[in-house]
Amino acid sequence: MSIEPTPRGAPLMSVRDLTLDFLVGQRFAAARRVRALDHVSLDIYPGEIVGLVGESGSGKTTLGRALLGMIAPSSGQIFYRSDDLAAKGQAGWGPHRRDLQMVFQDPLSSFNPRFTIASALALPLKLHAICPEAQIPATTGDLLRRVGLRPEFGERYPHELSGGQLQRVAIARAISLKPNLIVADEAVSKLDVSVRAQILNLLNRMNRETGTGMVFITHDLGVARFLCHRIAVMYFGRIVEIGPARELFDNPRHPYTRSLVQARHGDLGAVVTDADEATLSIPDPAKACNYAARCARRIGQCLTQRPPLEPGADHRANACFVPLSPGATVSEGDPVHAAE
């Protein structure tokens, strides 16, 4: 596996202090504000695959969509190279559409059911004049071949293809514009185990061959470790830990990261509650560490202060007042959990 020493050079995209609130509509009563992203900062370097890992509701998909301008942030900046896109609203992304692409979770619904695969592939080529009109059929055939499909698939309609085949087409469509960054949102989670491996290998190969950077959103830390150079773990709208994939996986510092790693290994560890019951025991959730309610290691400070995401020297950062020491094992003594 080719883990490149990242980051280096100028970032391709930078997110600074990005905050995004949803108003949950209560038609008559006051609308409830739900914070999907909470002062998130992140750099993505050219050619790099950054994994966004977290549970549902962690804000990873929201962050991915904000990167592509599909959703407007409440505050904060999104830089593409040095261009602050968020400041210009939707229009900011206009000139960069070609450079920023996306692969979706559900392969079937990411294709308009009314058009054949070939015409779905041809449209972006035409829109951006990637190749002369006459060469479009040849180019689409070529694209299909690159993702391991026979060019004849072009004549079929989306529903005639299997999930794995469609996901290949989706990747072909994304790379056809030769983008600088692809956001892949749970791109393999709906696929069968045997197919998932094929797609992961394909994505990996594409990254190496084209140097296209990727933001890979997944709930599966193992998958992220395989594909990503760096991983950012998100919890309730915040990045709680970020670092090179393998190191982060092998040596988690944030308790949440660790429980994700343990969950993969079949261990429950110290997690005791569901997220929706978590805030029950926190006096003022607005001031506490997001994770405090579920955290077995929490100390007094965790309930009154939000831990900042502090970068360390080894490209790693975590937002925890009591991070796990390097090399800590699962059985290492944790502070006693003052339950109920």
Place this chain on the structure above:
Amino acid sequence: MSAPAILLEVEDLHTSFGIKGRRTPAVRGVSFMIREGEALGLIGESGSGKTVTGLSLLRLLPEHAHMDATVLNYRGRDVLGMSDEAFRAIRGVDLAMIFQDPVGSFNPAKRIGWHLEQAILRRGDTQDWHAEAEAILADVGIRAPERVLGSYPHQLSGGMLQRALLAMIIALRPSLIIADEPTTNLDNLVERQILELIRTHQRKLGASVLFITHDLAIAGEICDRIAVMYAGQIIEIGPTREVLERPKHPYAAGLLATSASLDRGDAELHELPGEPGGAIPVRGCAFAPRCAQAMAACSERSPPLVVVGPDHLARCLLHEH
């Protein structure tokens, strides 16, 4: 040590969908048995027929489905010939099922409390359902049972709902729980907790479990034995360790290799060519088109299940000697 009694015995189960003359088979001659207290894992990718097998056992198939088997015994009683009404009497209290989608499993118009009340009353020997409901909810790791009882399903997360569903099943104290991908839609951490709960309560109740999943790792943790399904057939069945460590069928072996390569963090994942699902060939082994070891004979005749080890069978011509 004498082996525990056989709880459920299935032989040559066939289930198909559609109208007469144009039936699509989903399950093609599945046979297995589950002993008391045993957890059997039913593993397969989409379209392998694992869910249909579970639904068939509980007679929960949609109307246009057609089911048949030579033997279907529960505790030695023939279940196949039972009237619908008689079968209903054992449903829930003897055979229960946990479904994949916790949100859809609850009537959205009714509170959780109502659901639990009905489940507890279904067993029929309770004076104070409310106290019992609270106790069971606490038992499945819910901290504020009162709040949950008064909530509507849409107000709770999937994890909470799956706990509540589990609570309903625990209240019924069945002897066989069919768990159909109960954690697929849940987050990893919650998934772990639910699995843990299932395991704990299985032991507490002394119940058997038929655990349907696509995830080898989970099956490996929960199950005593594992059956791998492909295209409506069991292609390999045996004790968990045997199957996971010494898979005999190329498909099972391929799946395991894939998982293993991911867990190891290989640079290139092991790939199984092709995709599951699709049309089942009329003759021969259904896996043959994807099989790296396929021989001419594989597309000629359907391989039988052959013994490949102690209590370990595989449906592959490679092992037919």
Place this chain on the structure above:
Amino acid sequence: MRELISLLARVAQGAGAILLLALLGAAAVFFAMRAGHGDPALAVLGDMATPETIAAFRLKWQLNDPLLVQFWRWLSGALIGDFGASMVVATGEPIVKLVGSRLPNTLFVGAYALALALVISLIAGTISALRHGKLIDSASTSLAVLGISMPDFWLSYALIYALALGLGIFPSYGFTTPSLSLAGALYSGFLPALAIAAPMAAAFTRILRTALLETLFRDHVRVARSLGHSENFIFLHHVFRNALIPYVTVIGLQVRYLLGGTVVVERIFGVNGVGSLMVDAAFARDYPLVQACALVFLACVLLVNFAVDLICTRLDPRRA
């Protein structure tokens, strides 16, 4: 307590929305009317009108004022329940009195029709869904399609000739107002109500059948079945209860057709309701009366939809 507050909030919100739509409706009705053609002065004064009497009439009804002034005068009156007086149909008669005496009849026939449609559809839809695929289902679905293919005015005549003139079971014409005799109203209102109800019943039956069938295959029904609940219990609490949500919603949507149906049917059966009044007012170009009738109908639909909305909130906690 919280539920009560949220209910009250909903009622207040609904009332606000109704008021807003009613105001918009009033403005739309008023200005649309004035934008149209036809001179109410001549409509009232009829054959022997002289220019002087026409001028006097225009003065009397203040038709020479600017439109906005007229609108404001009308609206401010309408807000305190004074719609002015009828110009033609019953010259000088206060419209409130005129419409007020007709409204009970229309509401009665409408409610009667709705009740018939509900009873028919609940029975037919349930049987159809429970026996779906069977002969009785095919018969009921076919009848339902046939039902919605019978325009109400044509059905009215079929009913008159078959049941009233043919068999002599029901009166062929006329309606006893319910305040005089409820029995008489139920009896004389049966055919008009049935003529309106039949297409409604057909539509309701179809939606109930569909909703029941859809609910029948929901996961929670399968779960309930897996828990060993009896089929009756499951049908009542899991299927029927939930199928009521789309059913009631559709009833809300269909009320506009139902009330629309009263117009023609009232006229055919001689029911003295707002519908037949509006037809006469339309023929006579009785501006203020047409306006008032249209608004009364608008208010009826709004109120019924509001009620349906509240019922749906009760039925479906996700909407609360």
Place this chain on the structure above:
Amino acid sequence: MNRRNALGLIGGSIGAAALPWGTTAAWAQAQTLRAGVTGFTVINTLDPAKASLIPENYIMYGIFNALLKFNDKMEVVGDLAESFQAIDATTLEFKLRRGVKFQDGSDFTADDVKFSIERVADEKTASPNRSKVAPISEIKIIDPFTVRIVTKAPYGPLINYLTNTRTGTQIISRKALEAMGPEAFARRPVGTGRYMVKEWKPNEGVELVGFPGAFEGAPKIMSVNCPFIAEESSGMTAILGNQIDLTSTAPFADVPSLEKRSDVKVLKQPGLNTRYIALNNKRAPFDDVHFRRAVSMAFDRDLLVKAVIFGEGVVTPGVLPPAHWAEGKPVASDFLKFNPEKARAEMALGKYKAGQEGVVLIWGSNWWRRIGEIFVGQVNQVLGTKLTLQAMDFNAAFARAKAGDYDAMVMGWLGLVDPDEYIGEMLGSKGFRNIHHYSSAKMDAILDRGRAEVDRAKRFAVYREAEMLAIEEMPVLSCFTSNVHNLTRPNLKGFTQMAYSNFADQFGTITLS
């Protein structure tokens, strides 16, 4: 008794209870006359001086009496006047009936007569019938029961205009009107007739109650409901379904089949009415007499009788209905006969040629519209013109006609009793029914003579002269005169039908067995 009969019986007995609207009386007492006013839903007033619509008159006939009335032979006889005689050419003396009470209990005297008629003549009243009494110069009260009406000049139609018809000269109680004011009086009028208004529900109907003190005697049935039934066909349905006992009209087409039924009785006789095509004599193309004549010969009036009213009437021989007392032998004129060749020849004389356009306004129920449809179809076929139809509601059509903004229009008048009403008011240059903008000094002179003539036979001759002139000049195209119909239940007795479309004046003698 078989099942069907039993059902019918039950239906019938409940059905009797389920009357149109006013069922109070039906529940209270058995004897209620249910008299449907068919084809109308609007009445505006029950004040004789103000009324202009036929359904208003239907009701008023029973509430009021006039000085005179028509008997069943259509002869003028005394009503509130016991006798009358001409004192000289311009003075009529009326001896009034004594002991007559108004419905409010007050006594009827000469003062009421003077008041009622002068009120119609008063410009401020704005009565549509003002012109009928305008020639009166003075009403002298000789004593409380003797009245003299003096006209400026001899005035022939006066006798007819003092009958209880659509004349507005019904006698009202002065006391009541002055006490109530005209608005309230119009809603609850007080006359001497056998019925009083119990309740008038606008747009629904009128409930009448018998006046026990009526000078003609208390009515046999004290309670009458007169529902307004918009469609004539609904009236028929209602009477067939035993929801009403009597209708004011019948659908023409169904008359033959209704006559064959035993569960309904059809009363019919030639009527006093006229249906015609009104022409705008001041506007192209009907400003040309040759064109008017040509058109008149280009459509077949017999066909209209057959196709529009299914034979329930006759072609109007001239302008006056044949049932009219003035009409003797039919007028024979080629201009009234369908003759395509002559029609085309006649058109050739005028200034309009084939291809000429024109719009005929139509309105009302289908049979009214059929007149226009057939007319236009035939004329276009015969003359090659391009006449078209435009449908609108009556009020709009009539408004355009009054304003002179039309070419032609289907029109008709019902219940007019004097030839002066037909010819004078329709064709006189000042006649208020003259929407044709026809103005002829010759015609006016004839009409003046007709009005001044009091002798019946001589009047006949004068109006025949006017008719001949009308046929010559063809300012309107008379079409036909329909029969008048009433439908009654078989058990209804005592209703005398009159040619001028009477109604409530006969309720007092009706019995239901």
Place this chain on the structure above:
Amino acid sequence: MKLNLATAMSNKLALIGGCVTGIVALAVVFGPWLSPYSPTEADFLALLAPPSLSHPLGTDSFGRDVLTRVLYGARISLAVSISGVLAAAVFGVIIGMMAAWRGGLWSAVAMRFCDLLFSFPSFVLALFMMVVLGYGVVNIAIAIALIYMPIFARLSRNMALLVKDEPYVHAAILMGQPTHSVLLREILPNIAAPVFVQIALGVAFGIVIEAGLSFLGLGVQPPNPSLGTIMADGREYFQRAPWVLTLTGMVVSIALLGLNLLSDGLRDVMDPKLRARL
């Protein structure tokens, strides 16, 4: 296990619906040419003739062949209904799509306007429009359009809101497709199915509206035949010639039956889940 008769049945009914609609359409389009009679020319020798071989539905009060008039009348009725419903569909879909796509003040205003229209009883609105606009064929079409526009607006708004969040729409935007192309190419085709179903239903109901108005005398004006005027005419001499009202009524019912079955069929074919929406 039971054989699913209902599915087979519904498809069969849909087929019947298509056939009936097709036959009606063919008859309406070509019938008038084949008929030896004129719809407006009177034959006064054959007034109110009962049904016979030469006049299958008898003749009316002008001696005109009722079948011919019904064919022409159905033409007008259908034309009025179809043009009204199509206009409603076009405007409704535009409003609905814009409301779903952009929101904004104008969309909100347009949707409120639709809500308002939707709150009038259908026939009351039609009647009102007749008073405002006057009688006539075009005005009926306008009334039908106003009655149906809110339905299309709501339907297409709801559908577009669903489709708008489909990944393929996002993909199209991310590909840099311009807005009009996204609306026309990605969204419109995918909300078309329910719109077509609604059009079929709407045409059926439009016929009822037209017939009802003309029946009252407020709609199509003679001598133009329309299904409503023919029936209103027939009502006047029902005792004498019951066939005019009854047989015309049956023809109306058959046409509606065809359209209703067809819309059912369309719904089943295009999207079985559609029933739940709107």
